[in-house]
Amino acid sequence: MIPRALGGLTVLDLATFVAAPFCCTLLGEFGAEVIKVEQPDRGDDLRRLGTPVREGLSYWWLVESRNKKSITCNLRTPDGQDLIRRLAGSADVLAENFRPGTMEGWGLGWDALRAANPRLVMVRISAFGQTGPYRERPGFGRIAAAMSGISYLSGYPDRAPVTPGTPTIPDYLAGALAAFGALVALEHRRQSAEGQVVDVALYEPMLRMLDELVPVYAATGYVRERRGSGTEYVVPHNHYRARDGRWVAIACTNDRMFERLAAAMERPELAAEFPTMAARVARRDELDGLVQAWVGAADAPDVLARLDAAEVPCGPVASVRELFADPQVRARDNILEFPSYCGRLGLTRDDLRALSHRGVV
Incomplete structure (x- = not known):
């Protein structure tokens, strides 16, 4: 732009x-x-x-x-x-x-x-x-x-x-x-x-921004309730705590992504046990527990590296401190540093008046 x-x-x-x-x-x-x-x-x-x-x-x-x-x-x-x-x-x-x-x-x-x-x-x-x-x-x-x-x-x-x-x-x-x-x-x-x-x-x-809530309620009368950090219609799609206490976000929104997650977990049989999203949603707590056990056995950087290598959508649940250190945030100039105010200026009142007439201040 x-x-x-x-x-x-x-x-x-x-x-x-x-x-x-x-x-x-x-x-x-x-x-x-x-x-x-x-x-x-x-x-x-x-x-x-x-x-x-x-x-x-x-x-x-x-x-x-x-x-x-x-x-x-x-x-x-x-x-x-x-x-x-x-x-x-x-x-x-x-x-x-x-x-x-x-x-x-x-x-x-x-x-x-x-x-x-x-x-x-x-x-x-x-x-x-x-x-x-x-x-x-x-x-x-x-x-x-x-x-x-x-x-x-x-x-x-x-x-x-x-x-x-x-x-x-x-x-x-x-x-x-x-x-x-x-x-x-x-x-x-x-x-x-x-x-x-x-x-x-x-x-x-x-x-x-309520995704499908409004038309679903209008058509069926269904009222969605709170699910903590989970997602209503997608599993696994949650935050999981790693061994070092940091949190990892994982979002598997289709069967192929879940197959890749199962492979990254070295549990390929899970793809056959939970072959469809409906099957995964029906056994939400069980599957979230399996993913949590795997994430919790390693530190967050190791978990993220394995997921990245397997092309599983993931990311750290970042604090503002971590945002400042994130190479993606820095590469895209999402956070810029610039002087906030100048403090004392080495200018006289006449200097400032002249700058004002020129539209500078």
Whole structure:
């Protein structure tokens, strides 16, 4: 992909926290000019959320504010609202994640912004969307995961449901799909010269990821329950603990893969004993126990080497420390190092003023 593919686009980021700001971060990574609008005095709440770098600055803020130019504007005042309408008049995308009705109360709803710029694409991310009986409710990623059906499936059947991964997965997924929606709306604008509203609820992308749950329930009434780290319709497809205490993920999704696993385990007879996925699912606990016994007899690196040699899909259950050392992650530049802030600058106020006029700072 071309890093500057979105060069020439102007994005107004009026949002706070994660979902809509992440949408704007993605657009900025590909060249869009992102103007980050923050509240006077306190700025974006994300500046103080998570692990602090120093007072008023968090690592999370450094991640999601990159590629953005911050300004302050009080959206609750007539002057601030007028400024946003004027900025929207020349913008391509405006993103916000206030509770539905808030922007309208400030005179910054879709009708007002469209009057200022009929070609504007407005991205609106909220807990439950702009319509429906829950539209005015507040909510964050944990609530979205719970109400999407994902949390109900996560964890063990005899324990409380858990929020999978981090509570912000719904935010990041909603932000990514909102960025996709913005690009679709921009293409629509190219064809029609008309702007659009992209309306995303935090829970919706998670619900869309429920593989076959929705049509299966609609057709049969079957409700899938929690299975811990196992998978409903595939065995062996689980996490197994190695002798050194590390965990290994194995995913055999067809008969050929299981044959290769049986060979790697030096138990080729298992392929005949469990010849089909239905046979393996029917004897889930027994087969998972056999795989666990084999994995548990060796250290994780040895297990992974044998599985790799046999072309069995596998991987370590990695901590963030292990991600930093992973050669695949490093080869693809998934984690990059760059200066977070400059500290003291050897410049005078006049120098900074000159740089500001040139658009540098």
